[in-house]
Amino acid sequence: QLQLVESGGALVQTGGSLRLSCEASGFTLPLDYYTIGWFRQAPGKEREGVSCTGHRGGSTNYADSVKGRFTVSRVNAKNTVYLQMNSLKPEDTAIYYCATKYYSGNHCPSDGMNSWGKGTLVTVSS
Numbered sequence: 001q002l003q004l005v006e007s008g009g010a011l012v013q014t015g016g017s018l019r020l021s022c023e024a025s026g027f028t029l030p031l032d033y034y035t036i037g038w039f040r041q042a043p044g045k046e047r048e049g050v051s052c053t054g055h056r057g058g059s060t061n062y063a064d065s066v067k068g069r070f071t072v073s074r075v076n077a078k079n080t081v082y083l084q085m086n087s088l089k090p091e092d093t094a095i096y097y098c099a100t101k102y103y104s105g106n107h108c109p110s111d112g113m114n115s116w117g118k119g120t121l122v123t124v125s126s
Contacts, residue, residue, distance in 0.1 A: 002026045002115045004098050009120030012088055020083040020120060022098030031079045032056055035101045037108030038072065038083050040094035052108035061106050088124045095119040
């Protein structure tokens with residue numbers, strides 16, 4: 001059974017940093033064959049894409065709102081993807097989700113990802 005588990009969410013002050021993890025299990029192919037997306041949903045708002053990392057060593061695209069502050073890395077041997085978040089702002093407060101889509105390049109459709117984690121809460125205090 002495909003499973004994604006996010007962790008690392010916490011309460012942090014403005015300007016602080018967090019690293020979120022997304023650990024995959026139950027995949028028949030190495031995680032590298034999958035496009036990985038990070039999404040977030042703030043209270044009362046729609047889910048939005050944060051980043052999209054292409055399969056097989058593909059590049060990562062970032063939302064304008066996080067560009068230069070967030071960085072995605074992938075450790076294929078651990079089947080884990082990380083989202084390093086620096087210079088956090090109160091508007092980054094949200095539940096963060098990782099999701100996968102098989103061999104999808106840099107395309108991470110919010111309504112078309114195949115597997116989703118349950119999310120981890122990030123709260124940035126002002």
